[in-house]
Amino acid sequence: MAPAGTSPAAGAGDDEISDHELIEACQKRDAKAFETLVIRHRGKVYAMVQNMIKNEADAWDLSQEVFLKVWKALPKFEARAKFSTWLYRITHNVVYDWLRKRKIESAGELDDGILNESDIAAGARTTPTKIARPDDALANSELGKRINIALATLNTEHRETILLREVQGLDYKEIAKVMGCSLGTVMSRLYYARKKLKTLLCNEKGKD
């Protein structure tokens, strides 16, 4: 651990210190710098995990696991990728390990009863003229809830792709790195996930 007072997290305001400086300090096993890094990124990690597994208690534990893995792996981090991309990659691994252990990574198992799956096939052809516009469907007080339900209905890969792109704002290449797949796969998943979400949300409107 670095001697007291030499930590970049000590003295300067947390916002003044770059991730790069904090990472360098963490690589010298500066726990104070690591805590600053955690405070800065814990919200994104927790939101990502929580949106993936939809379980608050497990999301809390898995987020802890993510950061502990980050601490252990930081000495080997070479900054070839952005720190946030690397962080999401570790988050991805932790979440998928957890899903594998519970054998619930197949599509629809997270919330089977929420929606009628026969209405939401990924490649289903939509007919915009017969359904309400999605922006109308979303224009109600329960918009966030409806989106969450729709997201939970997506399969794991589609849900993660949507979250990384629409929520976390990663670009296509970063998503490919995080998910360990090709750029083409990312594009395909993004296309079908968006199409499926549109179908789900418009069908919800149709039922109202």
Added chain:
Amino acid sequence: MKKEKTEELFVKWIDGQLTSEEEVQVVSLLQENETLEGELQEMKSVSGSVTEEIPASVDPPYCDFFNSQLMRKVDLEIQSRTPSEMRGRQAKSFRWAWAPVGALALVLSFFAGHRISRPATVTVAQGQEEGRLIQFLPTVYFAGESLEAEVIADSDGDVSAIFVHGLAAIRDDIDFATVTTSTELPKSYARSEARRFD
């Protein structure tokens, strides 16, 4: 156009990331299918809603406790990898390399010590009756023909043991001055001891 390519174009169209060349391709596709643009607009709208409605960052519940718990685990991790322990671990990893050396040293020191030690005879005080013991008699061993050492190392228990087989106690009734081949001593050893009494 391949299906994968059109999917990529549509995704980029929704995200507003088409190059000028790709835009031409998409315009062509939109002209071929009247409902396509409406469909893509809806997907774009849904994407925007997801971005607006789902927060990118949510602090975990009891975030102070989250940090304290995590830092406690980090402290434990640091303690488990202190430099002194790392040195200790390195030393431990090389420790067993010394076991055969130790065994060899034991055997050699046995012989060496036997040669330089006082004659294993019973000291009889001058002027006193012969045969009367005036000192404690040490038990003296000699190496038999089949002397061998065995090292048993248990890394889990952090212990090691060296067993030396083939040693035998020299009987008190052996007279080295007149030692004969009838004793259990090795011949070379008996001759060597006999020379010491010459």
